[in-house]
Amino acid sequence: MTAKRPRQIHLGCFPIHLGGNVGAWRHPEVQANGSTDLQWVLNLARIAEAGKLDLLFVADSTYASENSTPFDINHFEPITILSACAAVTRHIGVVATMSTSYSQPFTTARQIASLDKLSGGRAAWNAVTSSNASVARNYSGDKLMEHDHRYRIAREYIEVVKGLWDSWEDDAFPRDKQAGVYFDASKMHRLNHVGEFFKVQGPLNIERSPQGQPVIFQAGASEAGRDLAARHADAVFSNRETIDECRLYTADLRARAARYGRPADEFLVMPVITPIVGGTEEEARRRARELNEMLDPKTALSFLSRYFSSFDFWSYDLDAPVPDLSGIVSDANRSSAEYLMRIAREEKLTLRQLAYRAAAPRKDFTGTPEQIADRLQLYFETQACDGFMMATDISPRGLSAVTEHVVPILQKRGLFRTEYEGTTLRDHLGLSHPESRYVARPSPAVA
Numbered sequence: 001m002t003a004k005r006p007r008q009i010h011l012g013c014f015p016i017h018l019g020g021n022v023g024a025w026r027h028p029e030v031q032a033n034g035s036t037d038l039q040w041v042l043n044l045a046r047i048a049e050a051g052k053l054d055l056l057f058v059a060d061s062t063y064a065s066e067n068s069t070p071f072d073i074n075h076f077e078p079i080t081i082l083s084a085c086a087a088v089t090r091h092i093g094v095v096a097t098m099s100t101s102y103s104q105p106f107t108t109a110r111q112i113a114s115l116d117k118l119s120g121g122r123a124a125w126n127a128v129t130s131s132n133a134s135v136a137r138n139y140s141g142d143k144l145m146e147h148d149h150r151y152r153i154a155r156e157y158i159e160v161v162k163g164l165w166d167s168w169e170d171d172a173f174p175r176d177k178q179a180g181v182y183f184d185a186s187k188m189h190r191l192n193h194v195g196e197f198f199k200v201q202g203p204l205n206i207e208r209s210p211q212g213q214p215v216i217f218q219a220g221a222s223e224a225g226r227d228l229a230a231r232h233a234d235a236v237f238s239n240r241e242t243i244d245e246c247r248l249y250t251a252d253l254r255a256r257a258a259r260y261g262r263p264a265d266e267f268l269v270m271p272v273i274t275p276i277v278g279g280t281e282e283e284a285r286r287r288a289r290e291l292n293e294m295l296d297p298k299t300a301l302s303f304l305s306r307y308f309s310s311f312d313f314w315s316y317d318l319d320a321p322v323p324d325l326s327g328i329v330s331d332a333n334r335s336s337a338e339y340l341m342r343i344a345r346e347e348k349l350t351l352r353q354l355a356y357r358a359a360a361p362r363k364d365f366t367g368t369p370e371q372i373a374d375r376l377q378l379y380f381e382t383q384a385c386d387g388f389m390m391a392t393d394i395s396p397r398g399l400s401a402v403t404e405h406v407v408p409i410l411q412k413r414g415l416f417r418t419e420y421e422g423t424t425l426r427d428h429l430g431l432s433h434p435e436s437r438y439v440a441r442p443s444p445a446v447a
């Protein structure tokens with residue numbers, strides 16, 4: 001296990017997103033088909049690695065409709081595009097989103113383990129429960145599964161995947177041509193899992209991960225979501241809006257993880273932000289305005305409806321108060337839907353205002369490189385988080401602005417790596433390489 005290093009900021013980005021809001025495709029500087037153009041995505045992956053970022057994250061949803069956002073309606077599937085990114089990079093991590101509600105654990109375990117193997121131990125899985133009824137209708141379902149039921153499935157699902165990732169011990173494949181021994185059956189472990197939702201024999205038909213186990217990300221913030229994260233996630237994405245909300249959320253998650261016996265530094269929290277960099281503050285604000293002018297009401301409503309299981313907002317008066325959606329909130333994207341309904345009530349927002357609030361990036365990371373570095377440092381040093389998932393105003397320009405102007409300031413302040421440590425994503429994130437559950441641990445030396 002790598003010796004623990006001083007705590008530093010972790011940074012990730014979205015290589016197939018066109019920009020900081022779902023209207024970014026209309027920006028004159030944006031290649032509108034970037035989310036399905038291999039060379040465009042590989043260019044972003046290379047920019048991110050040149051900036052020494054920790055990871056590339058590909059979000060995903062498995063549905064589309066005439067009311068979908070431009071991103072949701074047309075983009076690469078995560079494993080496919082991240083395998084291509086891994087082939088043209090050497091260090092940066094690759095995080096693929098896959099659903100625990102509409103897929104099988106054996107397939108997910110195998111796909112993530114394969115991405116991990118071909119990338120030399122740089123893979124991670126963002127485990128989502130798919131909070132949209134439209135997804136269910138693509139998987140022989142009619143309606144969205146009940147919220148907490150999705151999480152019960154997710155918990156068993158993740159336990160099966162982690163069990164399958166322990167199918168083989170590190171040295172299970174001697175490939176001894178002389179002796180004709182390709183693998184050592186004594187180092188193979190069948191899972192024989194029989195649970196409430198899954199029955200999985202195993203073993204997985206790919207050898208053990210170079211990082212022990214791929215990294216697990218999660219992003220649910222409801223009670224069930226936080227419990228699942230505290231049990232199994234190595235890192236959590238969040239969309240908390242303010243520094244105080246981030247501090248509360250991080251402290252709560254760390255306390256829950258500690259209750260499951262997990263050391264605080266083995267659990268990372270990374271809120272999503274949209275740094276908008278300008279040579280001057282005014283220039284940065286102008287860029288933020290430009291970006292938001294790209295957002296039309298229909299697209300902003302599409303973005304809002306994602307949080308409410310594709311609820312049909314289009315038949316409502318945009319300039320009237322937000323309709324009561326309490327009936328939908330419970331099974332949809334619960335934490336975000338509850339949050340949006342609360343601010344709509346408290347701030348007496350119209351539907352148009354709420355849609356733009358949800359779709360437009362938060363403003364507190366808009367400014368000069370120094371101002372943004374100060375903000376990142378403040379969040380990090382006051383334990384609001386351990387790092388950030390960065391959307392950028394427009395891609396690739398916005399990402400280059402961060403890697404060329406903000407990252408060097410963080411490096412000078414000793415807050416961010418100047419070189420990649422180790423070779424695996426766990427090394428970059430300062431996370432230990434988990435041992436196989438079947439390998440006897442040396443008993444601690446008796447004093």
Ligand SMILES: Cc1cc2nc3c(=O)[nH]c(=O)nc-3n(C[C@H](O)[C@H](O)[C@H](O)COP(=O)(O)O)c2cc1C
Binds near residue numbers: 058128219222224333
């Ligand atoms: C930063 C972030 C990224 C997310 N990415 C995805 C995604 O790619 N696909 C998806 O289906 N859900 C995604 N989600 C939604 C979460 O998985 C989860 O459904 C949502 O946060 C609601 O969780 P809750 O019901 O526990 O409150 C994301 C959420 C956040 C905060």
